[in-house]
Amino acid sequence: MRRALGKVFTTDHRRLGVMYLLLALAAVAVGTTLSLLMRFHRVWPNAVIPGFGVMKPEDYLALVTMHGTLMVFFVLTVAPQSGFANLVLPGQIGARGMAFPKINATSFWLTLVSFLVLISAAHLTAGGAPISGWTSYPPLSALPAAGPGQGLGMDLWLVSIGIFCVAAWLSALNMLATIVGKRRAGMTWARLPMTVWSWLVASVLTLLAFVVLLAAVGMLFSDRHFGTNFFIPMGDMINGQVVGHGNGSPMLWLQLFWFFGHPEVYIAVLPGMGLATSLFANFSRRRVAGYKMMAGMLVAIGLLGLLVWGHHMFVSGINPYAGTAFAAVTMAIAVPSTAEVIGWLATLWGGGLRLRTPMLFALGFLSFFIAGGLTGPILAQPSLDVYLHNTFFVVAHFHLIMAMAGVFGVFAGVYYWFPLMTGRLMNETLGKVHFWVSLIAAYGTFLPMHFAGLAGEPRHYDRLTGPAMNFTALLPLERGITYSALLLAAAQGIFLWNVFVSARRGRVAGVNPWESTTLEWENGEVPSLIERGPYEYELPQGEGGYHPQWESPVKQE
């Protein structure tokens, strides 16, 4: 009994990494189902859903809220960072384990509790899930009477996110203490794999951003239950009755939330960028072009990411000069991002590409990163954002870059590190099918949304027609998007099959099946002094082709 409990409440970082990944898998399954319901409803608004009935607009908003919350928090913050870093980070820096294993375990269990509380917000409350979006803007989110699900459902959402913030804080401090303090002798900053750099920057962002969300969530909870008035404006009325007292400011919530919200999306994408760099080096057998610049650009993106939150607020009534300042810094982020892309292209160009599945997903990451990133500078301009804000153009932008690039980064990681988790390789053919169908279906889903957005189609509206608008001309487009989305979701079945069957019956992977140089693949003794760089590929033929990082610099005969 004690042994079983010890296995469940493990402090082994590898096991915790797998547990985080399984949690993210559960979240993405639920989140994807919700998104399919949304897509289905947009095209067939009056259809009767079996076991539910006709979806009302507020049900649609509940779907939007839960979909966003699950995906942003429980998939894109958990999997690339907590999941993979726990699995691989200590190995990559030559450490025996994380700095604070018990804090690590605590962080996982808090994340799981947070997930369960969130699910209970949707299913165990009389009013159902909250409808104020993952961004939970007041006064809608501050007043229980403001809508269905805004009572207990909203409270549980706030509690869930609050717990998640604490878990994220613990995880970040653990990761930072590990990276700073537990590197093996010789593992200098310039010898770190790019994945470790990305986790370093992402952890700093996590440490700084999530606590701000915690403060905001606490203040919102206080507004709802302790009678304070941080966010509810004076004279706010619900059903003809004035609610609240004093003169709070919804803008204050926006400032606090987006100060968290923007770094959050960089937390979601930076680990994928670091992994892409590693995989490009590994599968083109090249050194990383401009390693120090690439690492520096990750840091620059992280730093600038803390300064751009106002670009979510261009049309919210902020001072236009503040908008200009935020626009300038937002467009500045395009510089290090482009530098990263050029570095990737330079690493790939002319390399003999081994197009194995992890590499394909890394290339897919690159493709989505560029596609989604190109619409960033467009949205960064207040004059354009006045029109495009809250249209499907924005939805297309962040789904391409977060949902697709971020998720492809997670896929790449799973395919790549599968041998570390199970000792077996995932099936290559199934992997390739998964990749191509997902890539095409994803572009089929999200590229047309740009056109819908340019046509003015708003977000958060549950259907194309209403008392004040008529977008039925977009119906064929929307249908195409829905079909693509269904195909995209179906393709993930191939992935799931591949994961669970290969775990049992996949081809046994040898030691270091991808012929990687990074330390996590070393099976035996890691030397007590690291003396090689992280990506020493590119050797003349006939010399084994590469120097793993655990090799000593003395020439082995």
Added chain:
Amino acid sequence: MPATFTRNPVDVERNDTGIGGKPPYDRRPTGGGGDGENWENHPQGRGGPRELLIRYRLGLMFALSGDLMFFVALVSAFFVRQSTGHFDVYNHYTTDWRSLAVPPILWLNTAVLLLSSVTMEIARRQLFHEIDVMEEWLGLGRPAVKRAAPWLIATLGLGLTFLVGQWVAWEQLVQQGYLLSAPNPSSNFFYLITGIHGLHLVVGVLALMAALMGLFTLKKVEFRQIAVDSVAWYWHTMGIFWAFLFVLLVFFQ
């Protein structure tokens, strides 16, 4: 050999084995390390007690950085709310912020908290006296613990006094009609800021009690040092935060 302060200069014995061969074994009494990136002197295998202490301090520093950012968020909200207003019919910019005069007992509480930091630091230093630590390490009684414990208890007492004083301040405000739920924003923020800080201090008091217990239950002297050291740095940080928050509430309304 656990981490110590010492007034005697430490002789670094390093046998240079010449070209090739193993790196020299570091025989410094603190267990070695602490040289930054000087990998040649890095001891082989596990780090010593000093490394463990440094790792805990590092973790605590990161945790407190996050906490600092949390308070920065609250203070930013404070300033934003203070200057939030509108242009009235006469084109004057008016705000609805009415300054809240802090109850005078807050000055006393501040003095008490700063004093508690002094006692905390004295307690922390008692646990690093080389001779006492060496005796504890050798198993010859607990002289360092005997010196540190009274100061820890003093800190605990002063900390509890601070918390009681904060509660009294709240009671005074309630009697004047300033509630948490008052429409007056400065009232909301006063309770928010002092309340959040107070919660942190409650955590600190619990940690102090745990450290005090640990002084008598933890087997290794290095763990006792780490326990008190961690609590001490947390306590000082909460004191410094309070200093800033106090100045904010008194002078920046």
